[in-house]
Amino acid sequence: MSPRIMNDERTRGILFYGTDLDPLDLPLPRLKHHEWALIHEESPLNNYVLAHDAVMRLFNHTSTFRRESHYPLSTQAIEEEDYLIRRQPVSIAKKNEARKSGGLASVVYVQSHCDVPSDRDTYVEELMKYIDIDSFGTCLHNKDLPEHLHEPAENFLHEDFLEILSNYKFNLAFENAYCNDYMTEKIMRPLHVGVVPVYKGSPVVQDWMPNNHSVILVDNFGSPKELADYIKYLDENDTEYETFLEFKKKGIENKFLFDHLHNREWSEGTKDYFRGFECYLCKQLNDRVEAEKAHEQDPSLPLLPPQMANNSHLGCPVPERMDIGSGISKTWPSIDWTALYWSGVDSARAVQRMMEAGESDSQKFTKYRKEEINRHLKG
Template sequence: MRTIDLFISRVCIARCIIAAMWTRRRFIFKVFVLTISLLICLAIFLSKFVFPVPKLSDTEISRYQERNLTPNVDSKGTPILLWWSSIYSNIVDDVKTFGTVQCRVTNNRTLRNNPDSKVFIFYGSHFEPYDLPLPRHKNHLWALIHEESPKNVYILNHENTITLFNFTSTFQRHSNYPITTQWLKCPDWLWETTFMVSLEEKNRLRNIEGLAPILYVHSDCHTPSDRDSFVAMLQKYIKIDSYGVCLNNKKLPESLRFRGSMVAMESDEFLKFVGRYKFSIAIENAVCEDYITEKLWRPLRVGSVPIVFGSPSVRDFLPNNHSAILVQDFRSVAELAQYVEYLDTHDEKYAMYLRFKKRKIKNNFLQDILRKRDWQASKDCKTFRTKHNSFIYGFEEFVCKEMHEFERYMNQTGPRFEKKIASLLHYNCPEPKRFDKLGRYTVRDREWLREWTDARYEAVVMWNLYSNNRTVQPDVFVQMVKSEKEKYARNIHKLKI
């Protein structure tokens, strides 16, 4: 009996030990799972907000990248559109059908000498003047697409460069496939009221919470448009809340701060933040015909009256003639400040600038552009439906059809068919200037001109290489540009003597 009791007691002790060990193991397992989960959450947070993965560019273009497509091995005979300086960050190789024609779109450079390669497409921001697909055969067409600031690639401002291309897609209305309204992702934005703040609330924020009448948010300082100098002059006459790195005098909320990505500035939170202000500075970083970005469209979307400087012809694209304040309409920065103060204290006059939000867009030119464009950049558009969700794909279709038309004429007998050649009208960016003491953009400045003029020598060297079917290494190209610049200086010196 005693033996049985001893056995039972030992079994009970063993079960208790096993149960304790199991409970402890479960506890350890739970701790392990919890730790792994926390580490994963931390990694996601760091990747999204603290150390975001860099994108192709800071523009919307990076959002239009196509999915990774399986290369077409059975596409012999299909004309190839070869992205030489590609806008895509992934491998692209696909046969696309555009109505009754087909083209193989790829960024596989090994196909350069393929007899089916007909068009070479260059993305402006990645254009390298020393790395061209040479020799260029008589049936090769070159196409350029560039939506970003001209200050990123000054060489395109010069005739030796722009005339290399047969087709262009730029912010200029005179380009073959203009994308002036690229930053107006959705025409519905012009009458959207989601992020608007009532005039009563804006006045309360001005009077009770001390908000300035004008908002300025820029972290790209020292730009060719000299906007920081203008804003600094304007600040002497009227209060401006500056949240960016440039002329900073206020801190952005933590969640909206710039960390190498524009994502925060595209969020609903930021749009509501901008909507609280009566006026927003909308000065581009470069002064070019038709160069218009989100700096204009964002305040129009949220109901903050934009104070605009950039394209001399920006009025052509406004919803109506009373929807923005144009710097060029004033004789001095002091006169501009006086007018803004007047609107700030006269609600009925201020409200006139927001009438277009009630679907009162009287600009037929703008409506015609939006009606004709075959792309949009937002799935939220309800009023307008287009063929493409990106102007990149629209340009590929345009170039493909133009190439087929060119091939058709080349194969016919009769009058000689002239290739289309781009001109400076396709990329109209004059030399940069500075604002004078009154706030007029008229001063020629050697510092601002340096990059613009240096690009002229680059264009000359590039043309010489192109004419001789040569490509060189980057360091050799730099040295050739330096020599060209010195030669020009010597010639000028001789003329003076």
């Protein structure tokens, strides 16, 4: 952004997209009337500097997957209000037939992003020792999709892809990071097509489910073998299995989720959340300008207090090796996510110190980061 625009008194709000935020490219100096806004619907793995309070407190307005953000995107993977219930599941008879004569396993896994902070493939690989799993993606691949669907990430909304998934009984849904309220299409898609998700991800995912019995939570089992035994039990007991799909007929019974979907200002089909947050931000900035004008006319009228984000608007736990019940994973993905997380601390504190010093040149971040690393090593 040009210095002329940045120094214009009419410039009030600056919107950052989280993945692209680079400390070396911050719009400095930050003037006292500038309000910073952050939108980041993605996982923290995209930019670990945002996982730390020192940077998050620089933002006045946030829109993230966390419900604590000012414009929450927790239900970003639920496209429409009726998305979870409008498509009825394939009959249990057809699913059983697909198991017997179609050569399908009871469980499907579709994942092509393999080296992630959650270390999910370690668990899935162990689970495969105890139960058959059809894995269509690049990760732990053992079954091919039709040629026109070879890139599942690009075709996950294709009707042919949804039809294939709908014939399975269970879908492994493991997020790439385990953060409160971070839920993606990995869990919402199987709910949509009528397949029971076997889920590991957000610790509070049950808050967002259609009822209290629609998902199998991996963390409720002591080991992959225990989980496999339970899946096998449901696979052999149709009546018990179908209790997980009752929400398809009864509708959303979770009042918290129902109210959230009904009241949110955006949906994929009408008003997307990027534009929604921009509108929200414009209103917030305009309200502040109007309050300032009114205060100039009548000093007894209060100014609006500043908003400030904090770590709860995006923060996530430190990435750890997967606990597979029989011990911690001895291997780690090719990327050391723990090291990246703690490197983000040094970067975040460097940004904080740079801002406190009133720097006007963001390129000085490199100097501040080196100082922070040295401070870290000495401490």
